[in-house]
Amino acid sequence: MSRDNTLLVIDDDTIVRESIVAYLSDSGFQILEAENGEHGLEVFRAEQPDLILCDLRMPKLDGLGVLRQVRQEAPDTPFIVVSGAGVMADVVEALRLGASDYIIKPIVDLEVLEYAINRALDNVEILKQNRRYRESLEEAIDSLKESLEVLRTDQKAGRQVQMKMLPHGPLQFGAYNIDYRIIPSLYLSGDFVDFFPVNDHCFGFYLADVSGHGASSAFVTVLLKHMSMSLLQDYRQKGKELPIQPSHVLSTINRNLLETALGKHVTVFGGVIDTQKNTLTYALGGHFPLPMLSMGGQNRFLEGKGLPVGLFDNPEFEDVTIDLSGPFTLTIFSDGILEVLPQDSLKEKEQYLLSAINEDADTVDKIMTRLDVQTMHEAPDDIAVMVLAGRV
The missing domain is CATH 3.40.50.2300 (Response regulator)
Structure with a gap:
């Protein structure tokens, strides 16, 4: 090249x-x-x-x-x-x-x-990216610290700070695209998403749901951003030739959350896409509902298990790798979506979600339209949705 x-x-x-x-x-x-x-x-x-x-x-x-x-x-x-x-x-x-x-x-x-x-x-370019990540993160954290007093009286200002931490629009990574939306129950959300390039052929992503609502839960999302970016920097500097293990990331975040003694835990789904191998390696941390994969004309929930992050000492998380060769969509919701669906039982809600996805529903707008919640601006619980689509 x-x-x-x-x-x-x-x-x-x-x-x-x-x-x-x-x-x-x-x-x-x-x-x-x-x-x-x-x-x-x-x-x-x-x-x-x-x-x-x-x-x-x-x-x-x-x-x-x-x-x-x-x-x-x-x-x-x-x-x-x-x-x-x-x-x-x-x-x-x-x-x-x-x-x-x-x-x-x-x-x-x-x-x-x-x-x-x-x-x-x-390596020099990676160092520059690390510096930009660090400067951006430090700026956002400084902004949040300066706004803590404001957060007590004006949650709308806090929401603006939190929005700075979220990805700026969809990510296009080769033949893959990630889109997302967060609908908060309050001005501040305990749901959080992030995605980022890892190296020249891999990118990572996660969707997290912090327990509780409001300013304390929103602050944990800042910690999540900080921890994930720190892990990414360490990886790029020390072991960028090795595969990232999402289970290791969840274990590290679990330990750090317990050390903060904030009394908060997180349910999370995180993964890494390898665009050379066309594979997804993911780990679950108590996430529900399970992510849904539409591929080859079939819709299914992903398999996996794992306890919530930040709640137990030494929980076990496992990595699962699946093949993504062929057109697909991967749709991930936080559990707030279950609060707004009209069905009565949990099983009916899950089947309704599964019926709404297919390979053509490759954007958040299409998914929300199919669920008839595209005009919703507030919800009884925070709602986050992420849609990952591939045309490989």
Whole structure:
């Protein structure tokens, strides 16, 4: 995959440098060159490249000297060192100083170099996303803290703060789309949804229903947002090559909620879609009614079990993986929907919900219209609905 990033190649060996430049230019990168460390720093300061590829052994100012200076002036700029096989001590020192990666000379396969460059650039982008997530979350939490006094007298202001925490509109992720709606029983809702990219081929989502109503339940939704984003950042920084386990996420949130001693628990359904494998891995935390899958002309409730989150010590949650190859819709409600359905028994309500979904009911508006609740603005209990549709 070609990229338009600007790279700075620093190497005093003209033949090696020119071969690297020719290959990376053909791969779509914009290339800057420097024949020694001093010149490399001049180009770096003038052009601010996206990544630096630097030989370690050079006269006057070697690669370690360049790295030290770059780390002082632009600590986030990825820096890949190129070293002969006999100077591994310098490679270790370069990594200690913050080098992103290293390549051993002679470079027999330039595809290995390109892979290392793309990986370093991806890591930088993830760090930037983490920073934006953190800044956005801190801003929202600060806004909520500033509004706590207002919440006591004006729940409408609190609702505006809470809305900032919710996703901004539907998410389109390849052939998948997620849509949602929350209808609060008060200005503040104890129901909460979120969805977000995990990496270049996976995205995560959850629907949570906090016990109770009002400001205290709404505050727990802020904690949920904070905890889920913190877990996402840790994953991206430490283990992004490993699959996410929704059961582990629920266990972590369960422990953190118990430690807060707020007396609140949460029912939640959370999952991760892998768009390369076309699979859904999910875990249930006491969620009811069960999510409904419409696929291949058949409608069914998803299987699974798990206790509510934040209520018991060491509950067991299990991961379930299902195949999503083919058009489908996955519809998830909070239990508030059961309060507004006209049927008498719980079984009748469940069957009514199941009859309302199919592969064509792929948006919240279509689902709410089929249930004849599309004009509802208030409800006896909070109602959240999420619709995930795929056309793979």
